[in-house]
Amino acid sequence: MNAGAIVIVGAGQAGGWAAATLRDRGYTGRVVLLGEEPHAPYERPPLSKAVLGGHAPPESTELFSAPRLAQLQIEFAPGVSATRLRPEERRVDTSDGGVLDYERLILCMGGTPLVPALPGVGNPGVHVLRTRDDAMRLRASLGPGKRVLIVGGGWIGLEVAATARQAGCAVTVVEQAPRLCARSVQPGVSAHLAALHAAHGVDIRLQAALRAVQALPDGRTAAVLSDGVRIDVDAVVLGVGLQANDALAREAGIACERGVLVDAYCRTSAPDVYAAGDVAVTAHAAAGGRIRLESWQNAQDQGTAAARSALGDATPYVPTGAVWSEQYDAMVQIIGFPAMAMCEVLRPQADGRALLSMALDAGGRLVAAVAVDAPRELRQLRKWIAEGAVLDPALLRRPDAPLANAQIR
Ligand SMILES: Cc1cc2nc3c(=O)[nH]c(=O)nc-3n(C[C@H](O)[C@H](O)[C@H](O)COP(=O)(O)OP(=O)(O)OC[C@H]3O[C@@H](n4cnc5c(N)ncnc54)[C@H](O)[C@@H]3O)c2cc1C
Structure with missing residues (x-):
């Protein structure tokens, strides 16, 4: 296919990779990249780590600069959103009053942080963290002697906790x-993370929630928790989840289920419309049927795969579930999908800071694993997950038995 325009909605990580891949694969037609944000495509992981901590400038997150996109002859439109999709007419309306005709459309709109409907939540002391601008605003509230309340003990919340402590x-x-990161990891990992943060002086309160916030005359924020306790803080950070930006697709009649539904070729229910990244819900048997991933690796790989599919390459995309998180000096690596997990096996590590958690299904197959500061072991586990290896839990638990010997078949 080498005629017409390919329009990409969303100039984040998936959209940026989709655009670059089209050129990389020799597509010479028109490529339009619409970006609601004023920035060229950038990577978000440093926003909760080095950028928030003040160790890296926000510009260092840039993935493809505007000059690079121009060099690739990608028509990048910063600050311009798609406002309506019209799949029957193969058209996209844009916020600058324009109308774009497309031959192929790739949806990479990402997601928006959830904000619970609580009294006072619109207060300026309440933050979310998704964009570069969010990070810079939150960064201004951090520093010695400041107090921060983080709502949500998931990955974003814990990374912000670590960075704020370090600040x-x-x-x-x-x-x-009742435990941290309960949706994505097994209980042993939750306990390890709780101990890590407690050792760094974070006050973790499980089975507790935010009920209301109120601006105080001194510019701080009063936060009332579910047990009625009030704490006065310099910043409240909401890390309670992400909602896929699928409204445009839904309004256009494209099948969505908390995200845009795609098949293994990143195809949506509308002809010649593809989706990738945090907005896409991907068919995946090992993940329990369907999964919407919020992962750097997936955004890059699926953005690339969507572009390839749009060019007619019929290679299915199979996500691996790879995610990482950095907290203090601990590197947490996650691989696989725990949906089918029946039990967690922990392999004792010589260094108490390290952790190796393996999730096995009913047949003893390794389906997911988490390694904290154990990259070498994770390589072996990644291979086993890909192969569907059946493992012996008793050998996995024995630190004196070589890891490789734990494979039964
Ligand atoms: C603070 C933070 C830390 C993270 N850390 C990690 C990590 O350590 N490890 C990891 O694996 N993952 C991490 N992630 C997740 C990872 O960054 C995301 O999975 C990835 O950015 C998703 O890319 P995306 O392109 O799908 O969405 P995004 O990067 O969100 O890009 C979507 C873009 O589309 C734009 N858009 C939306 N609607 C429209 C429209 N109608 N028209 C035009 N543009 C539109 C949005 O403004 C946005 O710029 C982190 C995320 C955050 C926020």
Whole structure:
């Protein structure tokens, strides 16, 4: 296919990779990249780490600069949103009053942080963290002697907790579940993360929630928790989840289910419309049927795969579930999908800071794993997950038995 325009909605990580891949694969037609944000495509992981901590400038996150996009003859439109999709007419309306005709359309709109409907939540002391601008605003509230309340003990919340502690803040995390990161990891990993943060002086309160916030005359924010306790803080950070930006697709009649539904070729229910990244819900048997991933690796790989599919390459895209998180000096790596997990096996590590957690399904197959500061072991586990290896839990638990010997078949 080498005629017509390919329009990409969303100039984030998936959209940026989709655009670059089209050129990389020799597509010479028109490529339009619409970006609601004023910035060229950038990577978000440093926003909760080096950028928030003041160790890296926000510009360092840039993935493809505007000059690079121009060099690739990608028509990048910063600050211009798609406002309506019209799949029957193969048209996209844009916020600058324009109308774009497309031959192929790739949807990469990402997601928006969830904001619970609580009294006072629109207060300026309440933050979310998704964009570069969010990070710079939050960064201004961190520093020695400041107090921060983090709502949600998931990955974003815990990374912000670590960065805020390192910046000298007093940090409280409230999590309404009985354990941290409960949706994505097994209990042993949750306990390890809780111990890590407690050792760094974070006050973690499980089965606790935010009920209301109120601006105080001194510019701080009063936060009332579910047990009625009030804490006065310099910043409240909401890390309670992400909603896929699928409204445009839904309004256009494209099948969505908390995200835009795609098949293994990133195809949506509308002809010649593809989706990738945080907005896409991907068919995946090992993940329990369907999964919407919020992962750097997936955004890059699926953005690339969507572009390839749009050019007619019929290679299915199979996500691996690879995610990482950095907290203090700990590197947490996650691989696989725990949906089918029946039990967690922990392999004792010589260094108490390290952790190796393996999730096995009912047949003893390794389906997911988490390694904290154990990259070498994770390589072996990644291979086993890809192969569907069946493992012996008793050998996995024995630190004196070589890891490789744990494979039964
Ligand atoms: C603070 C933070 C830390 C993270 N850390 C990690 C990590 O350590 N490891 C990891 O694996 N993952 C991490 N992630 C997740 C990872 O960054 C995301 O999965 C990835 O950015 C998703 O890319 P995307 O392109 O799908 O969405 P995005 O990067 O969100 O890009 C979507 C873009 O589309 C734009 N858009 C939306 N609607 C429209 C429209 N109608 N018209 C035009 N443009 C539109 C949005 O403004 C946005 O710029 C982190 C995320 C955040 C926020």
